Amino acid sequence: MIVVTGATGNIGGPLVRALADAGEQVVAVSRTAAEVPDGVTHATADLTDATTLAPVLAGADALFLLLADPRLDPALLADTAVRAGVRRIVLLSSQGAGTRSESPSHGWFLAAEKAVLDTPAAVTVLRPGGFASNAYQWAASVRADRTVAAPYGDVSLPVVDPDDIAAVAATVLRSDDHAGRTYVLTGPAPISPRQQAAALGAALGEPVGFSELSRADARAAMLAFMPGPIADTTLDVLGHPSAEERQVSPDVEALLRRAPGSFAGWAARNADAFR
Numbered sequence: 001m002i003v004v005t006g007a008t009g010n011i012g013g014p015l016v017r018a019l020a021d022a023g024e025q026v027v028a029v030s031r032t033a034a035e036v037p038d039g040v041t042h043a044t045a046d047l048t049d050a051t052t053l054a055p056v057l058a059g060a061d062a063l064f065l066l067l068a069d070p071r072l073d074p075a076l077l078a079d080t081a082v083r084a085g086v087r088r089i090v091l092l093s094s095q096g097a098g099t100r101s102e103s104p105s106h107g108w109f110l111a112a113e114k115a116v117l118d119t120p121a122a123v124t125v126l127r128p129g130g131f132a133s134n135a136y137q138w139a140a141s142v143r144a145d146r147t148v149a150a151p152y153g154d155v156s157l158p159v160v161d162p163d164d165i166a167a168v169a170a171t172v173l174r175s176d177d178h179a180g181r182t183y184v185l186t187g188p189a190p191i192s193p194r195q196q197a198a199a200l201g202a203a204l205g206e207p208v209g210f211s212e213l214s215r216a217d218a219r220a221a222m223l224a225f226m227p228g229p230i231a232d233t234t235l236d237v238l239g240h241p242s243a244e245e246r247q248v249s250p251d252v253e254a255l256l257r258r259a260p261g262s263f264a265g266w267a268a269r270n271a272d273a274f275r
């Protein structure tokens, strides 16, 4: 049995479907009740209270652990899983654990990785770069007046399709071959916010305009849905990426034996959110 946390999110949704399609017994975990595919069980638990996860883990072989809340304790959750008999843990971390470990927000991811790797479980760490689904933050303005406003409009990064993260997670959750490995997950090519706006326009069949936000205006908007230190590091990555953050990682292709999905493909599949 495989327990998937963050099961109703961008990664968890397709991951639960992929595991169910592969014939696995799956328990999908989130705080609120949710529709899940036929044959999948949903369980409610709050990751900030490990005692709520313990009963869900009874009988599980593997755990997909998504650090969905900065208040959760990764070491306690991993220990709870091992005590429940979980042998394999796939941890969804962040590329920033490697490239921005000196920042408080992303240093937290590195500490989480160390805590989970410190357990006797077979652990695989996934370090994705920025998600294509971050473009959902532009859905309201694209729907309203076909515009995207974002900072650093011409800085390109290889954003990754969450469906590819889910496909990688499904692969490593079902095999013993990836214990102790850390994979960096990116898309197939760097793409700028201005180019992402154009790709959304192509998916909609109508032009989508782009206007550049100042860093200060972007930070003010980001504070509505993330803490200040995470906004600051995110803006550093978006505006001044390191060579490693600009680079396309070979890991998605090596694991899935196909090229990673493009932002244009993500936009085409999710165009309805922008209509």
Ligand SMILES: NC(=O)c1ccc[n+]([C@@H]2O[C@H](COP(=O)([O-])OP(=O)(O)OC[C@H]3O[C@@H](n4cnc5c(N)ncnc54)[C@H](OP(=O)(O)O)[C@@H]3O)[C@@H](O)[C@H]2O)c1
Pocket: 005, 006, 007, 008, 009, 010, 011, 012, 029, 030, 031, 032, 033, 045, 046, 047, 048, 066, 067, 068, 069, 092, 093, 094, 095, 128, 129, 130, 131, 134
């Ligand atoms: N966006 C990026 O560019 C990026 C890049 C690298 C890494 N990441 C990491 O990716 C993760 C986000 O993945 P995502 O986009 O798939 O998430 P998402 O779409 O925001 O969904 C979050 C999921 O976690 C659940 N959840 C939230 N708080 C919870 C809690 N306290 N206890 C139990 N479940 C909880 C949510 O359901 P309920 O609300 O019903 O509980 C939902 O199922 C984060 O750890 C983030 O740091 C993101």
